[in-house]
Amino acid sequence: MSRKRVVAAAQMGPIARSESREQVVRRLLALLAEAKGKGVEFITFPELALTTFFPRWMMEDEAELDSFYEGKLPGPAAAPLFEAAKAAGIGFYLGYAERFVEAGRVRRFNAAITVAPSGEIVGKYRKVHLPGHAEPQPDRAFQHLEKRYFEPGDLGFPVFEALGGRVGMLICNDRRWPEAYRVMGLQDVELVCLGYNTPLDHAGHEPINVLTGFHNALSMQAGAYQNASWVIGTAKCGREEGSLMLADSMIIAPSGEIVAKATTMEDELVTATIDLDMGRPYKETFFDFARHREPASYRLLTERKGAGDMLPPVRGAGID
């Protein structure tokens, strides 16, 4: 039976700080309506899709900070999206800021959920690779305080059954880390959904900044190819509260090829018909992990966190 699916990256232009969740959800509903007209079965929305990218500001006031997080999802503001998607039979990935209290402790994560076309919430993910810093840096025009406002995700890199295949999730900076894709690849992932907010103006790093679009594509293309999985990368982009963010939402095949790509920095639906079986020839040859991987040689990946000393040469490695 064919496993071809029509999917979309639902790119969003900027969200102003003054924009209410109700206003944002109306934009998401418009993208959903366009998707329905195009026969789309699954949409990837961006990271933190319900509000402006708030980690750009230092906030001392706890209530102000909390205003950017969701408690229960869907709450009243997002409920119309969940209802309309279910009515349309369209599944989706949605990034949001998650806040809850556990044993008297406030927990905050940069999270995403996957909702099946049936309306069932099939999976949750919490961003593992938090970029930026925990303390404000006075010389920056915009902060990047994800390490202050979120804990690193504690759910691993889960893969779920959806769309008749195996679906995983990443969030933004995760896409630069091959470890993240591979943990899902080892669960035979077939589609990775990934939303991002990627400022183009990291202070003091111009030679890196100018390559942001290249690095975005390179990381996702390599992750797709090396795990023979589809990747849908969706941006929130454009000049948001003065901070310019990368667009370049794209759908990438298990071959690493970009098959569809946004051309604006606004709300834009990018669609493609993807065959979940396309990765199979790769998984049976070059990336038949069971035949080719050598985990005994990979121990440093989990034994060491940071870069450090060179390992001493293995016994018998002399040149004789």
Add this chain to the structure above:
Amino acid sequence: MSRKRVVAAAQMGPIARSESREQVVRRLLALLAEAKGKGVEFITFPELALTTFFPRWMMEDEAELDSFYEGKLPGPAAAPLFEAAKAAGIGFYLGYAERFVEAGRVRRFNAAITVAPSGEIVGKYRKVHLPGHAEPQPDRAFQHLEKRYFEPGDLGFPVFEALGGRVGMLICNDRRWPEAYRVMGLQDVELVCLGYNTPLDHAGHEPINVLTGFHNALSMQAGAYQNASWVIGTAKCGREEGSLMLADSMIIAPSGEIVAKATTMEDELVTATIDLDMGRPYKETFFDFARHREPASYRLLTERKGAGDMLPPVRGAGID
């Protein structure tokens, strides 16, 4: 003090089966002489650079097979290369087939060594990711019997001091595996040398074959960028004994950018001036592993070899 170095990928066109090691070494010496004229300090030669790519043939005769391997390196045939390089003050990476007897058992590896400009052999590597198959496949025009003719490397992914920096080695198919680059990245590698023989005609996989050049670049560019290391990839290429092999030797910056590339399928020297400090801004920001990696979430990388079942959801991952 500047750590700029002039380096080269010394691409080789085909080596006929009838070509003697002495003839091959004369070609290597010509490339070395050209490199000397261009102020090159370090050369990366290809994988299995002293003979034709013999894993394309099934050989039952042990003596015939052994004729493609080196015992001591340099042996008499390769000695002039080592001597000329030392005299020129040029270091190099050289791929070769390694054979020795240990405790009565014949050991065979697809190996490479790094020789410093001083002439000192500073490191050895044995290919970890062996592609292909162990049993001949009668429907193939050319076999790919690396899994028959070599053991997987048992030296890990070592990194060595050379050129005033940290140098690591990979061989051919290793370049598709992010684990390989990362184990070296965790040792703060600054330059990865990599030789390859990459047939363009894997029987029955046309949709993959046509992307061979793209996948070659994508894999090396991602490995370079994600570990903020230079990569020198050097092909043996062209139509060798009827089998067409990829050229596209290239030098890749820690930004992932290709800074020099071969344009022929013949013996060709590709040079670039590389700054070993260029990776530093990446290693101090996006790829400051100590700040950003989360090894507790990577356990599957070493716990599992092949792709398998989805992990059960982590406790508390419910959507509430």
